[in-house]
Amino acid sequence: xxxxxxxxxxxxxxxxxxxxxxxxxxxxxxxxxxxxxxxxxxxxxxxxxxxxxxxxxxxxxxxxxxxxxxxxxxxxxxxxxxxxxxxxxxxxxxxxxxxxxxxxxxxxxxxxxxxxxxxxxxxxxxxxxxxxxxxxxxxxxxxxxxxxxxxxxxxxxxxxxxxxxxxxxxxxxxxxxxxxxxxxxxxxxxxxxxxxxxxxxxxxxxxxxxxxxxxxxxxxxxxxxxxxxxxxxxxxxxxxxxxxxxxxxxxxxxxxxxxxxxxxxxxxxxxxxxxxxxxxxxxxxxxxxxxxxxxxxxxxxxxxxxxxxxxxxxxxxxxxxxxxxxxxxxxxxxxxxxxxxxxxxxxxxxxxxxxxxxxxxxxxxxxxxxxxxxxxxxxxxxxxxxxxxxxxxxxxxxxxxxxx
Numbered sequence: 001x002x003x004x005x006x007x008x009x010x011x012x013x014x015x016x017x018x019x020x021x022x023x024x025x026x027x028x029x030x031x032x033x034x035x036x037x038x039x040x041x042x043x044x045x046x047x048x049x050x051x052x053x054x055x056x057x058x059x060x061x062x063x064x065x066x067x068x069x070x071x072x073x074x075x076x077x078x079x080x081x082x083x084x085x086x087x088x089x090x091x092x093x094x095x096x097x098x099x100x101x102x103x104x105x106x107x108x109x110x111x112x113x114x115x116x117x118x119x120x121x122x123x124x125x126x127x128x129x130x131x132x133x134x135x136x137x138x139x140x141x142x143x144x145x146x147x148x149x150x151x152x153x154x155x156x157x158x159x160x161x162x163x164x165x166x167x168x169x170x171x172x173x174x175x176x177x178x179x180x181x182x183x184x185x186x187x188x189x190x191x192x193x194x195x196x197x198x199x200x201x202x203x204x205x206x207x208x209x210x211x212x213x214x215x216x217x218x219x220x221x222x223x224x225x226x227x228x229x230x231x232x233x234x235x236x237x238x239x240x241x242x243x244x245x246x247x248x249x250x251x252x253x254x255x256x257x258x259x260x261x262x263x264x265x266x267x268x269x270x271x272x273x274x275x276x277x278x279x280x281x282x283x284x285x286x287x288x289x290x291x292x293x294x295x296x297x298x299x300x301x302x303x304x305x306x307x308x309x310x311x312x313x314x315x316x317x318x319x320x321x322x323x324x325x326x327x328x329x330x331x332x333x334x335x336x337x338x339x340x341x342x343x344x345x346x347x348x349x350x351x352x353x354x355x356x357x358x359x360x361x362x363x364x365x366x367x368x369x370x371x372x373x374x375x376x377x378x379x380x381x382x383x384x385x386x387x388x389x390x391x392x393x394x395x396x397x398x399x400x401x402x403x404x
Contacts, residue, residue, distance in 0.1 A: 022202035024122055030195035031118045038114060041107045048100040055096040059084070064257070078257025078269065086249030091242050098236045105232060109225040114194060116387040120380050121191040126209040127376040128184045134372065135177045138365055142170040145357060148348065162354050169358070209375060212325065213382060215318060220311050221304060223390035230300040237293040244289045248282040250275040307388050314385050321378040328371040336364040 032038065061081045067073070149166040152158040192201055221227055255271040340360040346352045386392065 020202045021204050021206045022122075023206045024119065027118055027122055027191070027195075028115060030197065031114055032111060034195040034197070035114050036196065038107070038111055041103075041110050044103050045100070045107060048096070048103045052093070052096040052100050055089075055092045058089070062255075074259060074261040076257060076259040076269070078255050078271070080253055080255030080271070083252040083254060085251055086246035088243070088246045088249075088251075091239055091246055094239050095236065095243060098232060098239060102229065102232050102236065105225060105229050109229065112225060112387055112390065112392055115392060116383050118191060118194050119383045121187055121194070122205055122207065123209075123376055123379040123383070124187050125184065125191065125205040126207050127372060128180055128187065129205060130209055130372050131369070132177065132180050132184070134365065134368055135173065135180055138361075139170070139173045139177065141361060141365075142166070142173045145344075145361070146170050149354060157350070158354070165354065165358075209372075209379075212322060212375075212378060215315070215382075215385070220307060220389040224307055224388060225390040226303050226307060226388070227300070228390070230296070230303045234293065234296045234300055237289065237296045241286065241289040241293060244282055244286045247285065248277060250277055310388050311385070314381050314388075318378060318381050318385070321374050321381065325371060325374045325378060328367055328374065332367045333364075333371060336360075336367045340364040 059082045061079055064078045064080070065076070067075045146163075146166040146169075149158060149163050153160055153163045188202070251274070253271075253273045255269075255273075257269045257271075259267040259269055261267075340357075340363070343352045343356050343360040347354070347357045
């Protein structure tokens with residue numbers, strides 16, 4: 001009911017006939033189901049399933065047939081089979097399984113990245129809606145001040161120049177609202193592009209923008225998709241080394257057949273062949289794979305170091321923003337509002353000038369705007385923290401914080 005009332009009020013202000021509300025759960029579903037890059041990446045999973053299935057297949061047997069001519073013609077047929085030695089097939093299957101796991105992790109990582117962008121755009125829409133509400137308050141205050149100034153000018157208590165100032169201020173506040181409407185439309189287009197929707201699909205975002213969520217104290221290395229991918233690359237490289245070593249072991253070709261001739265008659269034949277690894281024992285590929293493992297290990301360390309640095313910086317920023325929002329909400333905004341009320345009331349009785357009222361008004365609205373900006377940055381950083389920690393958590397706008 002609360003959402004419906006807010007939506008109706010919003011559409012009444014913006015002159016929209018029907019209110020289509022977007023919440024963060026709906027946004028998540030739309031992006032997962034319709035984002036073109038995610039759909040393309042999902043096909044890569046299907047492709048890798050096919051490669052895994054193929055890796056499990058055994059080599060086909062080979063059937064040979066030879067027919068001779070002349071005084072003593074011979075006809076022979078043989079079927080042969082390659083026997084892979086050294087665990088080649090086992091290693092290829094394991095590599096395919098790990099590659100499938102890698103593709104699935106890459107999909108999850110891309111999904112989290114796309115959702116992070118979508119959630120941050122959602123935050124921006126909530127922020128702009130709050131700014132529009134604040135701007136409408138500024139317009140109302142500017143109108144009240146214009147009316148008050150007009151009465152004083154008519155009574156000869158103020159110069160007509162003060163009326164012009166108040167009128168200009170009112171026009172400027174209206175222009176700022178137009179700018180916000182344009183920016184809001186632009187962000188709606190950006191967010192709808194993430195799920196291939198029409199820009200007019202939704203016109204109001206529903207979320208608890210002023211809620212400050214609790215930051216979970218957890219080790220980001222436990223669930224980070226970037227780290228899991230780097231670790232998996234190391235595992236794949238280890239199996240690749242085993243696979244290259246297995247390639248140094250020659251395969252065995254076995255065959256059996258029947259030879260038919262007039263003299264001495266039918267003959268059963270068995271054949272075995274194996275290459276002798278004298279010159280080529282796959283040394284180069286083995287060496288390359290070993291060096292590759294060192295590179296993957298260094299890459300893993302680099303990812304861990306980078307993510308830990310990002311985590312520390314984001315955490316410090318969140319602590320700073322929490323302090324800023326708390327101070328603005330509990331101290332600065334109430335003081336600014338009290339000062340504005342005292343000065344605007346005193347202006348009616350001539351105790352303060354028009355400029356005093358304007359300055360107090362600016363201070364009050366500036367503190368409220370700073371509060372909204374700090375909230376936006378806080379939510380941005382929360383979703384960025386979720387991204388690097390592999391946490392697809394959008395409860396920011398659904399749960400109440402113990403901080404409040």
